[in-house]
Amino acid sequence: MYDVVIVGGGPAGLSAALMLGRCRRAVLLCDTGHPRNEASHALHGYLTRDGMNPHEFLASGRRELRQYETVTVRDVAVVAAECGADSRFEVTLAGGESVHARKLLVATGVRDEVPPLEGIEDLYGRSIFHCPYCDGWEVRDAPLAIYGRGERGLGLSLELTVWSRDLVLCTDGEAEIDAEGCARLQRNGINLREDRIARLEGRDGILERIVFAGGETLPRRALFFTTGQYQQSPLAIRLGCDFNDKGTVRTGKYETTHLKGLFVAGDASRAVQWVIVAAAEGAEAAFAINTDLIKEDLLS
Ligand SMILES: Cc1cc2nc3c(=O)[nH]c(=O)nc-3n(C[C@H](O)[C@H](O)[C@H](O)COP(=O)(O)OP(=O)(O)OC[C@H]3O[C@@H](n4cnc5c(N)ncnc54)[C@H](O)[C@@H]3O)c2cc1C
Numbered sequence: 653m654y655d656v657v658i659v660g661g662g663p664a665g666l667s668a669a670l671m672l673g674r675c676r677r678a679v680l681l682c683d684t685g686h687p688r689n690e691a692s693h694a695l696h697g698y699l700t701r702d703g704m705n706p707h708e709f710l711a712s713g714r715r716e717l718r719q720y721e722t723v724t725v726r727d728v729a730v731v732a733a734e735c736g737a738d739s740r741f742e743v744t745l746a747g748g749e750s751v752h753a754r755k756l757l758v759a760t761g762v763r764d765e766v767p768p769l770e771g772i773e774d775l776y777g778r779s780i781f782h783c784p785y786c787d788g789w790e791v792r793d794a795p796l797a798i799y800g801r802g803e804r805g806l807g808l809s810l811e812l813t814v815w816s817r818d819l820v821l822c823t824d825g826e827a828e829i830d831a832e833g834c835a836r837l838q839r840n841g842i843n844l845r846e847d848r849i850a851r852l853e854g855r856d857g858i859l860e861r862i863v864f865a866g867g868e869t870l871p872r873r874a875l876f877f878t879t880g881q882y883q884q885s886p887l888a889i890r891l892g893c894d895f896n897d898k899g900t901v902r903t904g905k906y907e908t909t910h911l912k913g914l915f916v917a918g919d920a921s922r923a924v925q926w927v928i929v930a931a932a933e934g935a936e937a938a939f940a941i942n943t944d945l946i947k948e949d950l951l952s
Contacts, residue, residue, distance in 0.1 A: 653678075653740070653752045653753065653754065654678045654679065654680045654751060654752065654753040654754070655672070655677040655678045655679065655753065655754050655755065655941075655945060656668075656672055656677055656678075656679050656680075656753055656754065656755045656756070656757060656941055657679075657680045657681075657682065657730070657733075657741065657743045657751060657753040657755075657756055657757070658672075658679060658680070658681040658682070658757045658759060659682055659730040659733070659743075659756070659757065659758050659759060659760055659885065659887060660682075660683060660758065660759035660760040660761060660884075660885075660918070660920075661681050661682070661683025661685070661710070661713075661714070661725065661759075662683075662687040662688070662710070662759060662761050662918060662919075662930060663687075663709075663710070663713070663918065663927045663928075663930040663931040663934065664759035664761070664917040664918025664919070664920075664930040664931065664933055664934035664937075665681055665683065665757070665759035665917075665918070665934060666681070666710065666713035666714065666717065666931075666934070667713075667930075667931040667932070667934035667935050667938070668757055668759065668917060668934035668935065668937050668938040668941075669681045669717055669723050669725070669934075669938075670713070670716060670717060670720070670723075670935075670938075671934075671935050671938030671939065671942070672722075672723070672938045672941060672942060673717060673720030673722045673723035674720065675938070675942040676722055677722060677941075677942060677945065678722060679722060679723045679724065680724050680726065680751060680753070681717075681723065681724070681725045681726070682726050682727075682728050682729065682730050682743075682745060683725065683726070683727060683728075684727070684728075684729045685727060686884070687706065687710060687761060688761045688762060688763060688764070688884070688919060689706045689777070689927070690706070690707075690777075691776045691777030692706050692777040692786075693705065693706075693777060693778060694706070694790075695709055695927055696785075696786050696787065696789065696790075697785060697786060697926060697927075697928065698926075698927050698928045699928070706927075709927070726745075728745045728746055728747070729745065729746040730743055730744070730745060730746075730885075730887065731744050731745065731746050732744040732887075732890070733756055733758075733887055733890075733891060735756075735891070735911055735913065735914065739754075739912050739913050740752060740753070740754060740913075741753045741754075741755070741756040741913065741914075743756065754913065754945065754948075755913045755914075755915065755941045755944065755945070756913060756914050756915070757907075757915045757916075757917060757934075757937050757938075757941065758885070758887050758888050758891070758901075758914070758915070758916045758917075758920060759916070759917050759918045759920065759930075759934060759937075760883065760884050760885035760887060760888070760918075760920050761884045761918055761919045761920055761930075762881045762882060762883055762884055762899070762900065762919045762920060762925070763881060763882055763883075763884050764782055764877075764879070764880075764881050765879040765880040765881060765882065766780075766877070766879070767799050767824070767877050767879055769799075769824075769849055769851065769852050770850065770851035770852065771851045771852035771853060771854070772852055774854065774857060775852060775854050775857055775858070775859050775875075777857075778857030778858060779791070779854060779857060779858045779859040779873065779874040779875070780852075780859065780874070780875050780876075780877065781874065781875075781876050781877075782876060782877055782878065783876075783925075783926075784808075784811060784812055784814070784815055784876060785926065786926070787874075787876075788812065788814070788815035788816075788876075789815070791815065791816065791873055791874040792815050792816060793815075793816050793817075793818070794816055794818070794873035794874060795816070795818040795820075795871060795872050795873050796812060796815070796816045796818065796819055796820075796872060796873065796874050796875070796876065797819075797820050797821075797822050797862060797870070797872045797874070797875040797876075798812060798819060798820070798821045798822065798875070798876050798877070798878070799822055799823075799824065799875055799876070799877040799878070799879070800821070800823070800877055800878035800879060801823045801824075801825070801826070801827060801828045801829070802827075802828040802829060803829075803833075804878040804879075804880075805821055805823055805827065805828075805829065805878060806821075806829050806833045806836070806837065807878070808876060808878045809821045809837060809840075809842050810836070810837075810840060810842070812876060813840055813841075813842070817841060819841070819842045819843070820842070820843045820844075820845055820870060820872070821837060821842055821843065821844050821845070822845050822847075822849060822862060822870075822875075823844070823845070823846050824846075824847075824848055824849045825846060825848060826846060827844060827846050829844075845864075845870070847864040847865060847866060847868070848864065848865035848866075849862055849863070849864055849865065850863045850864060850865045850867075851863050852875070853869075858873070859872055859873060859874055859875055860872075862875070880899070881898075881899060882899055883899065883900075883920060884920070885920075888901050888909075888916055888920060891909075891911060891914060892910065892911065893909050893910065893911075893914075893916060894909075894910055896922055898922075900919070900920060900921055900922050900923075901916040901920055901921045901922065902921075902922055903915075903916050903917075903921040903922060905940075906936050906937060906939060906940030907921060907933055907936055907937035907940065908940060913944070915937040915940065915941060917930070917933035917934045917936070917937040918930035918933055918934060921933065
């Protein structure tokens with residue numbers, strides 16, 4: 653019986669494992685090694701780690717865990733989890749092995765719906781992004797494109813005016829933005845193009861131009877998209893968690909959920925989706941988990 657099984661070894665899961673390991677809790681952390689930002693080359697906005705390679709960030713987190721014999725890290729997928737009547741969890745690993753835990757922390761993150769555009773794979777994470785806070789500074793004042801429709805496309809375009817004033821919203825078909833929204837774009841100097849996109853062209857990971865179906869080209873240095881996201885793992889859905897309209901789990905104080913003993917932290921839960929926030933949420937969940945375990949174990 654582990655005190656805690658943590659599913660996911662991104663910033664949220666690693667941070668929780670560190671805290672819980674230091675609380676002398678028997679922790680099993682299972683990870684499949686595909687963090688949301690795996691295509692990225694530099695992590696931004698994390699105090700003391702700004703610009704660090706995201707893979708090095710995670711590797712360094714794992715290295716720190718090695719000194720805690722209380723924490724076991726395994727490169728394995730969790731394929732199922734169930735909560736019994738005694739509020740203990742049975743967790744099934746890929747391959748069929750079962751482990752048991754008093755508490756379960758799901759920190760499995762989300763994935764982004766990357767636009768289905770020819771040429772995007774070579775550019776994603778280098779000059780194609782979704783988060784201006786993460787990657788806007790590096791392309792400040794550059795000619796930028798936004799990819800997205802409706803309220804989302806409009807919202808991201810207006811937000812990006814902080815980083816550049818040379819903005820073109822490309823909706824790759826009907827914009828689905830009402831007259832007031834279009835007027836707002838115009839008032840803020842943002843061009844709108846509804847032409848279908850044929851492909852993206854660039855070199856060495858850097859976007860150079862958008863090629864439209866009609867053959868016309870639009871020189872751009874980077875593109876920010878807003879096309880939605882989904883849970884990387886179905887675990888939280890299967891455990892009956894409550895979701896908001898963004899597709900993330902509604903959690904309470906300290907990342908608690910509807911189920912006693914189940915916690916969800918990081919991008920998979922509500923709130924701002926940044927590495928520093930995910931790490932903080934993991935630490936908060938660890939605090940709550942340890943506090944619950946103390947209460948359960950101490951004689952009154
Ligand atoms: C291109 C890009 C660039 C970004 N740049 C920045 C940036 O500069 N700064 C910033 O703050 N944020 C950035 N982000 C956001 C950042 O990636 C997330 O906020 C952060 O990774 C969330 O951490 P997490 O621990 O919640 O989830 P993740 O980092 O996604 O980690 C989840 C982990 O769980 C594992 N997992 C999933 N399912 C299972 C399972 N069933 N069993 C076992 N393991 C499982 C995954 O393999 C993964 O390792 C960027 C995102 C993208 C897409």
